Amino acid sequence: MSSQAAAQPLVSIVVATYNGAKYIESQMDSLIAQTYPNTEIIVVDDRSTDNTLAILERYARQYPHVHVYENEVNLGYIKNFEKGVTLSKGSYISFSDQDDVWVPEKTAELMAAIGDYPMITSDSEIVNDQLEKRWNHSDLKEIQDFNNPLVFATDNCVAGHALIMKKEIADAAIPFPDMPHDLWLGFFTTLHGTIKYLDRPFVKWRQHGNNVTSKHTGTKKRIDATKFRLMTFRDCCPPAFAKEKKVFAELLETYESYSLIHNFNRMRLYFGNKKYLLAMKKRNPFRKFLYCIKMFFQMREHP
Structure with missing residues (x-):
């Protein structure tokens, strides 16, 4: 060398x-x-x-x-x-x-x-x-x-x-x-x-x-994979990231089913944390606002 x-x-x-x-x-x-x-x-x-x-x-x-x-x-x-x-x-x-x-x-x-x-x-x-x-x-x-x-x-x-x-x-x-x-x-x-x-x-x-x-998989498998990732991230957050751990936990709960309360909470979490949850999206502020609204009707699948 x-x-x-x-x-x-x-x-x-x-x-x-x-x-x-x-x-x-x-x-x-x-x-x-x-x-x-x-x-x-x-x-x-x-x-x-x-x-x-x-x-x-x-x-x-x-x-x-x-x-x-x-x-x-x-x-x-x-x-x-x-x-x-x-x-x-x-x-x-x-x-x-x-x-x-x-x-x-x-x-x-x-x-x-x-x-x-x-x-x-x-x-x-x-x-x-x-x-x-x-x-x-x-x-x-x-x-x-x-x-x-x-x-x-x-x-x-x-x-x-x-x-x-x-x-x-x-x-x-x-x-x-x-x-x-x-x-x-x-x-x-x-x-x-x-x-x-x-x-x-x-x-x-x-x-x-x-x-x-x-590779493509079915919607249910992709949602299940997203839930597993949210659960894993939640469980791995140390005490210094208690706030983030709480968001992971609450977001995971909204993936349990489509219901009025889950859909509303998912949208709320996106609005409250869009600085992070939408950080990788190439969208202007108005389109990010619309994306948060869309989360009332849709579960975001992790790519």
Whole structure:
């Protein structure tokens, strides 16, 4: 290791793979090309049935800072990322999907800006299968600094591929519950400080219809998932966040059924906490007002 690399904190890039042979080489090439001088790349393959593992093992033979592991059983992507954290040695953790492409400066720029923040996140370019840009993530969501767990109550714009966080906080967040790892880690981090936002896109976020986040489920399952997330957030709020814990609990209660009292209370909670509950929505004040009204008639499903 060079003296320059030794002077910089180690960043562990955790990659979760499963049948990703079609795109994994372009992603691995972009991770190898990171200009930050001190990284390890931890790849955990979740029992792929294509030639993903063979491709990864070729990279591990060629690059000493690439470490490849194969699960004994299929864990699913959430637990796969969790396992990657446990295998990491860095002071900081960065997460990578198998089908994106990172710009070379991503890790260096985020590490230069993270300071004492527990997490930093950035914008992304949403691209198609051929990496042709469609729009930026910030065109769809109001990404900003976040310092309150309520912003994650029914939404998320802190993408796993776009963040770097302190390893000690990722460790403390284990075990990851049954929800997207980036949603959980974003929420958990706000219990320990502010998530810093750097307004630059560093990832080509490939959308091709087979992404895990593109999968669709029925309305009842989505509502049940939202209730589970609200319950989990409620239970994890420490005493310092008693006010937020109360809001999570009251909001969860309104999801029990459609009734006059539940519908009214849900609308009331949105009006009273719209600074946080609608923080990620790209809407002007009047449209946010209308959105709160809509919550009388509708339960917001967590994406």
